[in-house]
Amino acid sequence: MATRDLNFVSFLGLALNAFTSLLIGVKVGISMSYCPSTGVINAVVMKSGSQDGFAWLEQDLEQLASLADNPFLVPILVCQHLTEAFCSFIDDNYDRLHQAEFGSGQTGIAMIGENGMPMSRGNCENPDLSVTVLGVAQHALAVEAYVRGQLITVDLIKNELLxxxxxxxLYTDETRIQEQNALLLKQLDFISRTLNIALPRIDHLKQRTTVQTTAIANLLAQRNNETNRRLAESSTSIAHDTRRDSLAMKSIAILTMIFLPATFTARHLNPRKVSTGSLQYP
Known part of the structure; x- marks a missing residue:
């Protein structure tokens, strides 16, 4: 809220900008001004995105036509929509993590398929588990930053409203304004409580993903140790076989060196005459 005096007329303006392209693909900017001397409220809503992405804003404004002349209505509607998107995002990540944990067989709980029968469990070495855990961890950090920023925005709107x-x-029904503000303040309190409840859920998601990441790292370390042990055993076995074959070849070479000359000498220096004759049978 900014205030300045110009020609004895006080102009007050409210500005709110929301950037949420990461989660819901909607960019909204609201600029409002109020002139106390005439009671005129000027508002400009700047939006970027698909036209269907703003159907919720048009529907809410139609349903809340009795509050449409309140300059704080549109900022509160934007905050409410973003809060719903954050909570839905958290729920989706919970579902992803549950499916990955159940599907890996860690919990011992079998998932029920569409036919009502238990689905076959996977194993902890499923690569989808590590991908899901990493994705949930990254999303949890992103949505936590958005939720904390949204809490600051809600507090600012509440302070400006008060x-x-x-x-x-000059042309303001005091009773009507009080009723409108009471409703809007209740909505802001509801949004704030919803965001505060979302923070512990995000912390729980972060803790579970940390545990899963540690478990996956330990599992990979065990698998690497097992692989290295098998490679060491294979190398030892190959070394033993090579040594045995080497000793056998040496033995054969020694025997050849000893007996081959003796055989040659006996063959050529002491020839034996072999006489042949006819064999007679009785």
Whole structure:
């Protein structure tokens, strides 16, 4: 809220910008001004994205037509929509993590398929588990930053709503303004409580992904140790076989060196005459 005096007329303006392309693909900017001397409220809504992405805003404004002249309605509607998107995002990540944990067989709980029968469990070495855990961990960090930023925005809107000089307007029904503000303040409190409840859920997601990451790292370390042990055993076995074959070849070479010359000498220096004759049978 900014205030300045110009020609004895006080102009007050409210500005809110929301950037949420990462989660819901919607960019909304609201600029509002109020002139106490005339009671005129000017509002400009700038939006970027698909036209269907703003159907919720048009529907909410139609349903809340009795509050449409309140300059704080549109910022509160944007905050409410973003809060719903954050909570839905958290629920989706819970579902992803549950499916990965159950599907890997860690919990001992079998998932029920569409036919009502238990689905076959996988194993902890399923690569989808590590991909899911990493994705959930990254999303948890992102949504936590958005939720904390949203809490600051809600507090700012609430403070500006309470400090807004409604009594300076010439054409303002005080009773009606009080009723509108009471409803909007309740909605802001509801949004704030919802965001505060979302933070412990995000912390729980972060803790579970940390545990899963540690378990996956330990499992990979065990598998690497097992592989290295088998390689060491294979190398030892090959070394033993090579040594045995080497000793056998040496033995054969020694025997050849000893007996081959003796055989040659006996063959050529002491020839034996072999006489042949006819064999007679009785």
């Amino acid at each position: 400090a807004f000089p409604w009594q300076q307007a």
